[in-house]
Amino acid sequence: MRKDGQVSNWTAPTATTPVHATVTLPGSKSITNRALVVSALAEGTSTVTGTLRSRDTDLMIAALRDLGVVIDIDPADPTSLTVVPAPLRGATIDCGLAGTVMRFVPPLAALARGAVAFDGDEQARSRPLDTILGALRSLGAQVDGDALPFTVTGSGSVAGGSVEIDASGSSQFVSGLMLSAAAFDDGVTIHHVGKPVPSMPHIDMTVEMLRAAGVRVDTPADSGDADTWRVHPGPIRSVDWVVEPDLSNATPFLAAAAVTSGEVRVPHWPSTTTQPGDAIRGILESMGAAVRLDDGTLVVRGPEKLRGIDVDLHDVGELTPTVAALAAVAEGPSWLRGIAHLRGHETDRLAALTTEITRLGGTAIEIEDGLEIRPVPLHGGVWHAYADHRMATAGAILGLVVDGVEVDDIDTTSKTLPGFAALWNQMLAGSPAHEGSSS
Numbered sequence: 001m002r003k004d005g006q007v008s009n010w011t012a013p014t015a016t017t018p019v020h021a022t023v024t025l026p027g028s029k030s031i032t033n034r035a036l037v038v039s040a041l042a043e044g045t046s047t048v049t050g051t052l053r054s055r056d057t058d059l060m061i062a063a064l065r066d067l068g069v070v071i072d073i074d075p076a077d078p079t080s081l082t083v084v085p086a087p088l089r090g091a092t093i094d095c096g097l098a099g100t101v102m103r104f105v106p107p108l109a110a111l112a113r114g115a116v117a118f119d120g121d122e123q124a125r126s127r128p129l130d131t132i133l134g135a136l137r138s139l140g141a142q143v144d145g146d147a148l149p150f151t152v153t154g155s156g157s158v159a160g161g162s163v164e165i166d167a168s169g170s171s172q173f174v175s176g177l178m179l180s181a182a183a184f185d186d187g188v189t190i191h192h193v194g195k196p197v198p199s200m201p202h203i204d205m206t207v208e209m210l211r212a213a214g215v216r217v218d219t220p221a222d223s224g225d226a227d228t229w230r231v232h233p234g235p236i237r238s239v240d241w242v243v244e245p246d247l248s249n250a251t252p253f254l255a256a257a258a259v260t261s262g263e264v265r266v267p268h269w270p271s272t273t274t275q276p277g278d279a280i281r282g283i284l285e286s287m288g289a290a291v292r293l294d295d296g297t298l299v300v301r302g303p304e305k306l307r308g309i310d311v312d313l314h315d316v317g318e319l320t321p322t323v324a325a326l327a328a329v330a331e332g333p334s335w336l337r338g339i340a341h342l343r344g345h346e347t348d349r350l351a352a353l354t355t356e357i358t359r360l361g362g363t364a365i366e367i368e369d370g371l372e373i374r375p376v377p378l379h380g381g382v383w384h385a386y387a388d389h390r391m392a393t394a395g396a397i398l399g400l401v402v403d404g405v406e407v408d409d410i411d412t413t414s415k416t417l418p419g420f421a422a423l424w425n426q427m428l429a430g431s432p433a434h435e436g437s438s439s
């Protein structure tokens with residue numbers, strides 16, 4: 001961002017030699033924002049360490065504080081938080097462009113006493129919300145509006161019960177309802193009807209974290225009821241949460257090894273995780289990279305030439321911009337499928353990727369549920385980010401191997417990874433790159 005507030009283009013650095021680096025990533029957005037919501041409803045004080053501090057998570061902290069929750073930030077370590085629940089009150093919530101704030105906070109707000117007004121970025125007003133707001137209404141909450149801006153007026157309790165929803169547009173409708181449901185009088189039983197729910201690992205993450213807080217949850221696997229999740233009413237225990245590194249944010253750095261025949265190492269890679277970013281291992285292998293977990297460090301070595309891929313990303317849609325960038329410089333065509341719901345992400349990611357790859361001379365077309373990408377030599381040009389952090393990082397990946405790529409708004413990466421450009425430069429300098437340090 002320039003001093004006059006205007007956004008200036010960022011010239012993506014090219015890699016003149018294969019990238020060799022170790023990159024340490026900050027905490028997961030999805031785990032951080034779940035830990036904060038669950039802690040806000042707990043019986044006592046919780047702590048969250050390894051917290052991601054970024055626009056999306058700071059908006060969540062601000063939202064919960066506005067609702068009355070006390071959140072202390074350790075001055076010596078801003079990633080260490082203490083969360084002290086309190087009676088929830090009326091508030092004004094800024095969702096920014098954060099799906100986790102606009103979908104996870106309304107059910108919590110329904111438990112407040114008073115009116116809670118929600119708004120967000122202009123672009124956030126077109127993100128789908130009617131499903132979860134309609135569900136909340138049918139569970140006994142007073143909700144005015146079907147999209148941002150809207151208001152939830154709470155009376156201190158929510159009846160809860162059973163609700164049927166079509167969650168094919170976003171797993172966050174299911175996660176959002178589940179995260180606060182133990183505090184509803186009757187809990188919640190969610191039955192999904194419609195096309196398959198995307199991003200199932202994120203629902204697994206919700207279930208796992210609720211269970212860690214002592215909440216009783218029945219999944220379709222437990223009950224045998226397909227597409228049905230039940231959260232029983234009951235107390236939520238305090239937890240000392242330790243947040244894993246954000247594996248989706250690791251993917252552009254791993255991609256740097258893949259496109260330059262280099263080697264990138266990401267330490268603290270969890271041996272088991274519900275984060276969808278873990279799926280990058282199999283994807284990179286299918287494209288020809290050598291991938292190994294070496295004592296908790298993920299090591300990716302890029303091949304001489306990447307192969308195209310035919311892959312269903314329905315469960316891991318977050319990875320699409322990274323995989324699309326890889327596909328655009330691979331050998332042979334790629335098909336990225338199962339991701340129609342990405343049209344409702346930060347921007348319409350299928351349209352954005354198609355437009356931007358084409359702008360650089362590539363061949364990308366939208367298919368009904370995804371993208372078809374046929375690599376041809378690319379040329380420089382301005383890559384538009386559309387306020388989407390993952391579009392911005394996809395432009396950075398391409399810039400490594402295509403001269404003259406400029407990303408129009410690299411600072412939009414602060415949604416989940418502030419300091420991305422510095423971290424990227426450090427990676428290219430070959431030194432161990434750590435989040436938060438300046439270039």
Ligand SMILES: O=C(O)C1=C[C@@H](OP(=O)(O)O)[C@@H](O)[C@H](O)C1
Binds near residue numbers: 198318
């Ligand atoms: O619950 C979460 O933390 C998320 C769920 C997914 O949303 P969708 O199911 O809408 O894709 C994912 O894409 C998003 O980045 C984070």
Ligand SMILES: C=C(OP(=O)(O)O)C(=O)O
Binds near residue numbers: 100318346
């Ligand atoms: C879809 C994403 O974010 P959100 O949580 O805003 O939905 C994302 O981070 O890729």
